[in-house]
Amino acid sequence: MTETNSIRLSPxxxxxxxxxxxxxxxxxxxSDFIGQKVILYFYPKDLTPGCTTQASELTQIxxxxxSAGYKVIGVSPDTPERHREFIKxxxxxxxxxxxPEKTSMSQWGTFGKKKMYGREILGVxxxxxxxxxxxxxxxxxxxxxxxxxxxRLAKELGLPE
Numbered sequence: 001m002t003e004t005n006s007i008r009l010s011p012x013x014x015x016x017x018x019x020x021x022x023x024x025x026x027x028x029x030x031s032d033f034i035g036q037k038v039i040l041y042f043y044p045k046d047l048t049p050g051c052t053t054q055a056s057e058l059t060q061i062x063x064x065x066x067s068a069g070y071k072v073i074g075v076s077p078d079t080p081e082r083h084r085e086f087i088k089x090x091x092x093x094x095x096x097x098x099x100p101e102k103t104s105m106s107q108w109g110t111f112g113k114k115k116m117y118g119r120e121i122l123g124v125x126x127x128x129x130x131x132x133x134x135x136x137x138x139x140x141x142x143x144x145x146x147x148x149x150x151x152r153l154a155k156e157l158g159l160p161e
Contacts, residue, residue, distance in 0.1 A: 007109035009140050011053045015040075018104045020075065020097035028073070028097055031135070037070045038131040039153065043146075044112035044124040046078040046086035046096070050146035054126075055092050057150035062093045064159045074100055075110075077124065109142065128146035128153065 009016070018040075019029040030038065041058075042050045058065075059073060072094040078086070080113055083096040102124075105111035110127040113120055126146065130139040139156065154161075 007106070007112065008142060009109055009137055010128070011137050011139055013134050013137050015129065015137050016104075016107050018075070018097075018108070019097050020104060021080050022095040022097055023080050023087055025080050028095060030073075030131070033071055033131075034135055035133050037068075037133055039065065039070050039072045039128065040075065040131060041073070041126075041128040042075045042105055042124060043126055044107065045076060046082050047089065049125075051076070052086075052090055054146040054149055055086070056090050057148070058153075059091065059093045061150050061154050064154060066157055067156075068157060070157070073097060075104065077102055077105070087109065114143070130157070 015030060017029065017031055019027055022028045027051055043054060043123040045051055051122045053083065055074065062072065074094065077100050078098060080098050083098060086092065087096060099105050105124060110125045112125060113124065114123055114125055125142055126144050126145055128141045128149065132138050
């Protein structure tokens with residue numbers, strides 16, 4: 001899959017504000033985490049094979065991420081109810097935020113045109129951001145692969161194996 005969206009956030013930029021409901025219908029804002037490091041990832045759909053693999057792998061390395069001071073947050077267009085089901089089914093250990101209108105996704109450059117199986121479609125572009133304690137983007141990976149992403153993230157962050 002090739003990502004062709006024109007909006008791309010870059011390292012060094014201030015992360016745009018994001019306020020969305022989590023799986024418990026609580027409003028969570030990125031600004032709530034100033035003073036903490038955040039891994040914010042955008043993914044297409046709960047309970048699909050790739051998204052399940054990605055969330056499972058992230059949950060497996062969660063203790064290492066927490067030890068290194070990172071908070072993990074996932075965002076998809078799914079409803080809070082669907083997020084609850086996803087979290088329960090595979091024991092996800094972090095908040096999932098709901099962006100059904102894809103407003104935040106558009107602002108972050110994670111919803112747009114992408115090529116899939118040779119066709120151009122509109123959809124969620126699987127993307128991960130590392131955000132520092134001041135709310136500045138340190139790393140932005142657009143068009144990531146689901147499988148193995150947590151291991152690549154752990155390596156990038158220098159987490160112990």
